[in-house]
Amino acid sequence: MANEIKTIGVLTSGGDAPGMNAAIRAVVRQALAKGVNVKGIKKGYQGLLNEEIVDLKRSSVSDIIQRGGTILGTARCMEFKTDEGQQKGADICKEYGIEGLVVIGGDGSYRGAQALSRKGINTIGIPGTIDLDISCTDYTIGFDTAVNTAMQAIDKVRDTSSSHERCSIIEVMGRNAGYIALWCGVANGAEDILLPEKYDYNEQGIINNIISNRKKGKTHHIIINAEGIGHSTSMARRIEAATGIETRATILGYMQRGGSPTCKDRFYASIMGAYATDILCQGKTNRVVGYRNGEFQDFDIEEALAMKKDIPEYQYEVSRALAM
Ligand code: ADP
Numbered sequence: 001m002a003n004e005i006k007t008i009g010v011l012t013s014g015g016d017a018p019g020m021n022a023a024i025r026a027v028v029r030q031a032l033a034k035g036v037n038v039k040g041i042k043k044g045y046q047g048l049l050n051e052e053i054v055d056l057k058r059s060s061v062s063d064i065i066q067r068g069g070t071i072l073g074t075a076r077c078m079e080f081k082t083d084e085g086q087q088k089g090a091d092i093c094k095e096y097g098i099e100g101l102v103v104i105g106g107d108g109s110y111r112g113a114q115a116l117s118r119k120g121i122n123t124i125g126i127p128g129t130i131d132l133d134i135s136c137t138d139y140t141i142g143f144d145t146a147v148n149t150a151m152q153a154i155d156k157v158r159d160t161s162s163s164h165e166r167c168s169i170i171e172v173m174g175r176n177a178g179y180i181a182l183w184c185g186v187a188n189g190a191e192d193i194l195l196p197e198k199y200d201y202n203e204q205g206i207i208n209n210i211i212s213n214r215k216k217g218k219t220h221h222i223i224i225n226a227e228g229i230g231h232s233t234s235m236a237r238r239i240e241a242a243t244g245i246e247t248r249a250t251i252l253g254y255m256q257r258g259g260s261p262t263c264k265d266r267f268y269a270s271i272m273g274a275y276a277t278d279i280l281c282q283g284k285t286n287r288v289v290g291y292r293n294g295e296f297q298d299f300d301i302e303e304a305l306a307m308k309k310d311i312p313e314y315q316y317e318v319s320r321a322l323a324m
């Protein structure tokens with residue numbers, strides 16, 4: 001079956017994530033090594049519909065593994081959610097000789113991949129998001145870089161917070177998921193960690209905690225607040241009014257999504273890019289690559305999307321115990 005496919009495409013879709021370039025590079029080089037041509041589709045599904053399609057050679061992906069963002073660009077495309085848009089996308093793939101497509105993105109992007117697969121274009125997804133919120137995998141491209149960036153930023157805020165004996169609320173990304181907040185909360189030794197999956201909106205509990213810590217002589221109080229909870233600035237105002245302790249909010253924002261990928265993100269993204277290319281060239285379709293139970297695997301997209309993922313209870317309990 002191998003090498004029946006002569007040309008594949010690759011695109012990045014949804015939010016960019018550090019390590020996407022390593023995945024693109026791996027797709028291109030693994031395919032070329034098998035004698036398969038690669039076309040890069042710019043700006044996700046929008047670029048496909050606009051026919052922004054370029055040939056990728058070995059040299060096209062030189063000097064990118066260390067760069068954040070995605071050299072292909074990314075976008076969100078409403079038209080691709082319609083049957084007409086998906087049919088047009090499949091027709092354009094056929095016109096350009098693209099028989100298989102690697103889609104690097106999140107759950108929404110897999111829906112698009114699934115639609116193309118139904119219309120005769122073989123598709124394989126790779127999990128690319130800093131949020132770690134894809135159920136079929138313990139690893140997503142960009143999470144490791146994002147948590148390391150956030151961790152370093154939070155350490156810096158802590159220095160000034162301690163010097164002024166202030167309370168700090170630091171908001172981290174993650175959309176509706178609390179993984180970045182949980183990891184930073186533990187790694188930065190935060191006093192409170194607010195996760196959308198767990199937070200009971202009991203601000204009085206946080207206020208009591210701040211007052212009791214101050215009585216014990218703690219000079220800082222770090223609260224990691226997940227984006228899914230938000231409202232950090234108004235929360236800071238309320239906490240300051242209730243405790244009498246100066247309280248500042250810092251929203252880390254997009255800095256968490258940029259920057260040079262960590263070794264882990266470069267390595268895992270490279271393996272996933274090569275793996276996706278291998279199974280695409282074997283004739284597989286409608287699959288998504290994941291890392292689970294210590295190994296790289298692939299799952300049916302429908303099954304992957306139906307899987308559920310939550311904050312591991314034991315990790316959450318430990319985060320609470322260590323913050324006391
Ligand atoms: P992510 O892939 O990170 O979850 P989005 O949810 O924004 O990000 O999805 C990225 C893109 O995938 C969307 O802009 C759209 O083009 C495509 N997409 C999302 N949902 C669907 C769907 N149900 N059917 C087809 N395409 C979709």
Ligand code: F6P
Nearest residue numbers: 015129130131173174175227257
């Ligand atoms: O999914 C990655 C992410 O950075 C989320 O953490 C955040 O909620 C969202 O994307 C922001 O999206 P946008 O780039 O559209 O503002």
